[in-house]
Amino acid sequence: MKRSVFAVALNHRSQTEAWHDRFHQSPYQTPPKTPVWFIKPRNTHRRDGDTIALPSRQQTFSGGTLAVIIGQTARKVAAADAAAFIQGYALANDLSLAEESFYRPAIKAKCRDGFCPIGEPAPLKDISALEIITEVNGVGKQRWSTADLHRNAAELIAALSDFATLQAGDVILLGTPQQRIEVNPGDEVVIRAAGLPPLHNHFSTQAEAQTQPEGHATLFALGLNYADHAAELEFKAPEEPLVFIKAPNSLTGDHCVSVRPDNVDYMHYEAELVVVIGKTARNVSRGQALEYVEGYTLCNDYAVRDYLENYYRPNLRVKSRDTLTPLLPAVVPRSAIPDAQNLQLKTFINGELRQSGNTRDMVFDVPFLIAYLSEFMTLQPGDMIATGTPKGLADVNPGDEVVVEIEGVGRLTNRIVSEQQFEESLK
């Protein structure tokens, strides 16, 4: 089943209480105003009974939580109507390394292979005060109640579906408390809650590789991977890749429309080279990395800066909005691109050249990015890496024609429409 697994951080009162002072200081300045979304990509998905390999020399923490399963397409659903879009619930384990910061997306902490087992679903009538229990080797280690969540399932469905259309089978994990239970190789962990099948996983130093990944291909994206773009946003170039994940609902194609939300001040384009993975990659060296590339395409990684918050920045509400990732469907085979690190990128707005750069200016090149990600995640055929954008951003408005062009790869055209125009087109 192709499904997306969304999760929300800082949704438990104990977390916001524990971080209260920090969230009034730099880089956060103020507590989060909207849900702090993240994605558990398909390499993390496992089932009840699966063995999960733990990273060596790093503490891993269990995150027993409740998953809500979407039963039908949900777009801009009001909380009061959300129950009709819920197919059922399941237990899940949002496994994580220690959460040292909520400023940038925690891909290395939360998206490692096997870090999101999800149990069998069941209907539940009332989850307003459901107790989630975690047992390690038969001993109860944690018990928390959904009554202590800031936002309930209906509120989260409303918040997410406001900018990201959800499909049947998609999942939202409702959050975890501040206290996390460490898991170690040899442990048997069971997550329990009344009325739901338990979720039981064995933890080891080794586990069988994931055979058939179920979820959507993962679309990774890089923040500030061109120093000149970092500078125009008044950031320094990063010392480690700033990776975030874009949700599949944001994807659209060539000659399609992209929706500029009403009442925003700044939505900008981002011409980006996209690498398409061609074979399963895990612990791949930089020298071998290009052997795992099927080919290249290009995307426009639009951003609505009005919605930026300093929590998992850039947050999904900025980067994973419906229609805001136009992607050229045709993949140019690797053999046709002798040097992907020397390609001109251009963006034209209504025929005028507004952005121009070259992939030689990437901070982290394609082989580095594949080696970096495959060190802690298994990359599968079809996974993609949008490699960042050079300087030259500008606001776009309804009626604008935006053309992104990358030398030897292709040309991607799309038109900006207003929310009102888009809603009209759906009628």
Ligand SMILES: O=C(O)C[C@H](/C=C/C(=O)C(=O)O)C(=O)O
């Ligand atoms: O200003 C932000 O937080 C967004 C920015 C995103 C950058 C890109 O998508 C890119 O460089 O291509 C960031 O991550 O800092």
Ligand SMILES: [Mg+2]
């Ligand atoms: Mg980008």
